[in-house]
Amino acid sequence: MMEAALISRSAELGALRARNAELAGQLRAAAMEGDDACVRRLLSELLRFQGLTKGQRVSLQLKALLNLVQALRCVALMDEVTGLCNWRGFMQIGTRLLDVAARDGHSAHLIYFKVNDLERINGTIGRSAGDVLIRQMGNFMRDLFPSYGVYEVIGRLSGAEFAALTTSAEYASRSAILLRSQRPQTRSCDLPALSLSVGVAHFNSRRPVGIDELLTGAKQAMHEHKRVTTTEFASSAMTPHTV
Numbered sequence: 001m002m003e004a005a006l007i008s009r010s011a012e013l014g015a016l017r018a019r020n021a022e023l024a025g026q027l028r029a030a031a032m033e034g035d036d037a038c039v040r041r042l043l044s045e046l047l048r049f050q051g052l053t054k055g056q057r058v059s060l061q062l063k064a065l066l067n068l069v070q071a072l073r074c075v076a077l078m079d080e081v082t083g084l085c086n087w088r089g090f091m092q093i094g095t096r097l098l099d100v101a102a103r104d105g106h107s108a109h110l111i112y113f114k115v116n117d118l119e120r121i122n123g124t125i126g127r128s129a130g131d132v133l134i135r136q137m138g139n140f141m142r143d144l145f146p147s148y149g150v151y152e153v154i155g156r157l158s159g160a161e162f163a164a165l166t167t168s169a170e171y172a173s174r175s176a177i178l179l180r181s182q183r184p185q186t187r188s189c190d191l192p193a194l195s196l197s198v199g200v201a202h203f204n205s206r207r208p209v210g211i212d213e214l215l216t217g218a219k220q221a222m223h224e225h226k227r228v229t230t231t232e233f234a235s236s237a238m239t240p241h242t243v
Contacts, residue, residue: 023042023046023064024064024067026038026042027043027046027064046061046064046065076088076089077089077093079155079156081156082134082137082156083138084138084141084154085153085154085156087155087157090153090154090155090163090165091211093153094110094153094155094165095211097152097153097165097167098165098203098208098210098211098214101167101203101205102205104205105205105206106167106205107169107203107204108167108202108203108205109165109166109167109171109172109200109201109202109203110164110165110201110203110214110215110217110218111166111171111172111174111177111198111199111200111218112161112162112163112199112200112201112215112218112219112221112222113137113161113162113164113196113198114161114162114196114197115133115134115137115160115161115162115194115195115196116160116195116196117192117195118130118159118160119159119160121133121191125191129191132191133191134156134160136191137156140194141162141164142154144171144180145164145166145171147166147168148164151168152164152165152166152167152171153165163215163218165214172200174199174200174225177196181194181195181196197225198225199219199220199221199222199223199225200218200221201215201218201221
């Protein structure tokens with residue numbers, strides 16, 4: 001009789017834990033989607049959990065809330081359009097990558113990207129078209145830097161600005177990146193081809209600098225190259241497409 005009661009109690013606790021896990025998942029999804037009404041309803045159910053001792057109830061509630069906090073932390077570091085790091089996430093993770101590179105004596109390379117004509121596209125075709133182009137850029141970044149999340153960090157810094165930090169010189173070639181960007185891309189016929197401006201800055205572990213200084217250097221390299229290229233094309237009465 002006692003054994004049957006223990007089995008029944010164990011099954012009941014298992015069911016409660018399963019429901020708690022389900023609630024935690026739903027709470028995480030609702031928070032990421034910004035569904036405040038659903039968040040309130042799920043939190044209310046979580047607080048009213050029955051059939052447990054006070055200690056068991058508090059333990060399960062804490063696990064669910066920690067799950068929610070982790071989800072919100074991820075959202076705070078992620079760009080919602082591309083799924084890449086946002087500015088904060090890129091700077092935070094990139095700083096750690098540079099610290100490791102300095103410690104191990106490795107070089108690193110920061111590549112800065114500017115999507116050309118995004119403002120014009122948003123104004124003439126529509127913001128939804130601009131978002132499609134931005135998502136296309138996000139996919140292009142993932143293709144360019146296949147080790148992102150391990151040896152590289154890639155992110156969208158602002159509307160048309162993207163950046164990548166890599167320890168591989170192979171992936172930091174400006175000319176190779178621009179050449180790949182000009183290859184045919186899967187895209188809507190209503191959208192122009194992806195056009196980029198690119199600048200690169202290099203990190204020397206013997207003379208380490210912060211990621212903000214490295215980013216500034218990459219931006220300056222892009223602007224300098226655009227200035228030189230524009231001057232060259234103007235002297236030959238031609239207009240550059242991608243610089």
